[in-house]
Amino acid sequence: MKQESGDTPMAAFIPGKRKYLFCFDEIGMSLLEKIMADIRAKDIPFEIFHFSHQESALPAWLSSQKMGCYLYIAVSRKYLYQIMCLAEAAGFSEEEVQLIGYGDKEIHLFCCRCHSITELAAAANKHAEQLCSCCGLLLTVSSHYSPLRNAYLGYPAII
Amino acid sequence: MKLNELDLFPYPFHDDVYRYSNNSVLMDKPSSVEITPNYLEEINLKRKLLGSSPARCFQSLPYAKKAQWEVLEIVAQQLADSYPDKFSLDKKGKNWVFCNTLLNENHSFIIGDDSTLPHEPLDFIGRHVQEDLILMMQRDGDLYLDAGQLCFPANWSLAFNLGMKFKEIHNPIPGFKEEKLDDRILGFLLRVEAGNPWQRKNWSLMAGNRMDTSLETYDQWGKDRKKVTRENAGEFVYLRVEVQKILRMPRTNGILFTIHTYLLSLDEFCQNRKWLEQFYSILSELPEYIAEYKGLSMYKDQVLQYLKDKMKRGD
Numbered sequence: 510m511k512q513e514s515g516d517t518p519m520a521a522f523i524p525g526k527r528k529y530l531f532c533f534d535e536i537g538m539s540l541l542e543k544i545m546a547d548i549r550a551k552d553i554p555f556e557i558f559h560f561s562h563q564e565s566a567l568p569a570w571l572s573s574q575k576m577g578c579y580l581y582i583a584v585s586r587k588y589l590y591q592i593m594c595l596a597e598a599a600g601f602s603e604e605e606v607q608l609i610g611y612g613d614k615e616i617h618l619f620c621c622r623c624h625s626i627t628e629l630a631a632a633a634n635k636h637a638e639q640l641c642s643c644c645g646l647l648l649t650v651s652s653h654y655s656p657l658r659n660a661y662l663g664y665p666a667i668i
Numbered sequence: 669m670k671l672n673e674l675d676l677f678p679y680p681f682h683d684d685v686y687r688y689s690n691n692s693v694l695m696d697k698p699s700s701v702e703i704t705p706n707y708l709e710e711i712n713l714k715r716k717l718l719g720s721s722p723a724r725c726f727q728s729l730p731y732a733k734k735a736q737w738e739v740l741e742i743v744a745q746q747l748a749d750s751y752p753d754k755f756s757l758d759k760k761g762k763n764w765v766f767c768n769t770l771l772n773e774n775h776s777f778i779i780g781d782d783s784t785l786p787h788e789p790l791d792f793i794g795r796h797v798q799e800d801l802i803l804m805m806q807r808d809g810d811l812y813l814d815a816g817q818l819c820f821p822a823n824w825s826l827a828f829n830l831g832m833k834f835k836e837i838h839n840p841i842p843g844f845k846e847e848k849l850d851d852r853i854l855g856f857l858l859r860v861e862a863g864n865p866w867q868r869k870n871w872s873l874m875a876g877n878r879m880d881t882s883l884e885t886y887d888q889w890g891k892d893r894k895k896v897t898r899e900n901a902g903e904f905v906y907l908r909v910e911v912q913k914i915l916r917m918p919r920t921n922g923i924l925f926t927i928h929t930y931l932l933s934l935d936e937f938c939q940n941r942k943w944l945e946q947f948y949s950i951l952s953e954l955p956e957y958i959a960e961y962k963g964l965s966m967y968k969d970q971v972l973q974y975l976k977d978k979m980k981r982g983d
Binding site for chain 2: 619621622623624646651652653654655656657658662664665667668
């Protein structure tokens with residue numbers, strides 16, 4: 510899955526696909542405008558899906574697509590992981606999806622004691638100690654990452 | 669001390685120097701679990717922990733259910749075969765009856781039918797054995813932790829590690845990746861064959877004799893490390909050994925890890941003079957990165973002083 514990187518998200522056109530799928534929210538749409546205009550001009554099949562965070566039709570839309578599609582997802586970073594998981598669940602491979610996120614980057618901290626997730630701004634000092642938002646345990650942020658939890662493990666800061 | 673605890677203790681060292689390695693050996697007599705004199709005590713503790721902290725002690729992903737049933741079948745059959753005076757497994761077609769005379773329990777169920785068990789299959793059979801049970805499924809050339817029952821962890825979290833690949837799980841071990849040990853051990857595990865199980869021992873020191881040293885409760889038991897002195901180390905510090913068994917499951921191609929944890933106080937351990945001398949050599953030479961990961965940096969010096977005193981006295 511091609512991941513967006515850096516502070517200025519850019520979508521890259523991947524030619525040669527049978528059909529293109531665009532999933533975006535209001536701001537995300539502007540990040541895909543150029544690619545969508547090119548595809549329209551070339552008369553290549555495409556479909557669009559307007560995402561809102563209360564959306565429930567997305568899994569069905571993703572699952573109804575056929576082989577040979579290429580999916581662009583351009584949404585707030587807050588929802589990027591969630592949509593990426595839906596795409597994976599619908600059978601999209603890493604090679605068939607491009608992620609373009611915007612907005613503040615967040616990292617998730619998994620509390621080793623109560624298993625709650627605390628959201629941290631990625632700009633925050635990762636080496637600083639953080640309080641668990643649920644049980645209040647003071648945690649140090651480790652580099653141990655769980656893809657399933659989409660979170661870094663927090664260890665007790667004081668023993 | 670239990671009557672034959674010293675005799676039963678799985679001494680984990682071969683050399684006077686310790687480093688991380690793949691120290692697996694083929695098992696002489698293939699087995700997944702063992703019953704020891706601590707059975708009732710440890711099963712009671714396990715069930716208590718599963719009741720009070722279910723999310724800490726059992727985790728599973730939905731697609732591992734078929735493999736969980738295979739774990740139940742392997743472990744229940746082995747209990748009945750190895751300890752026929754304590755366990756039996758009666759199979760009439762799909763209707764099975766598992767009897768545990770140690771607990772005075774009979775369980776009837778239909779194999780493969782989740783609704784006929786009081787818990788998920790791995791969680792069910794795990795409540796009859798002292799071992800922690802970890803199920804790793806093989807796909808795309810990797811092993812994934814897809815289910816487990818873990819009541820006596822050595823400071824790790826099953827809830828956090830669920831769904832991880834082998835190398836992701838072992839990422840925090842210093843030197844593991846740099847020395848390519850993760851590649852070598854993963855390659856080894858992927859080649860383990862059904863019918864030829866392996867066994868390895870892992871060790872650490874513990875301040876206190878808790879079996880349930882989970883990461884979730886680290887803020888409670890971790891502080892005991894500060895209480896170790898040269899004088900109290902003998903009765904307060906325990907050598908903790910995990911006997912890990914590695915079995916390939918023939919039907920679902922998963923790997924079952926069973927982990928049997930043994931604790932022995934240093935006072936008891938040092939009754940064996942050879943063990944005392946070898947452990948002193950190992951600990952004296954142990955690199956700091958290993959001591960740190962095993963959680964014994966804080967009191968290693970106190971333990972060394974204790975061992976030295978013990979050797980001088982010759983008792």
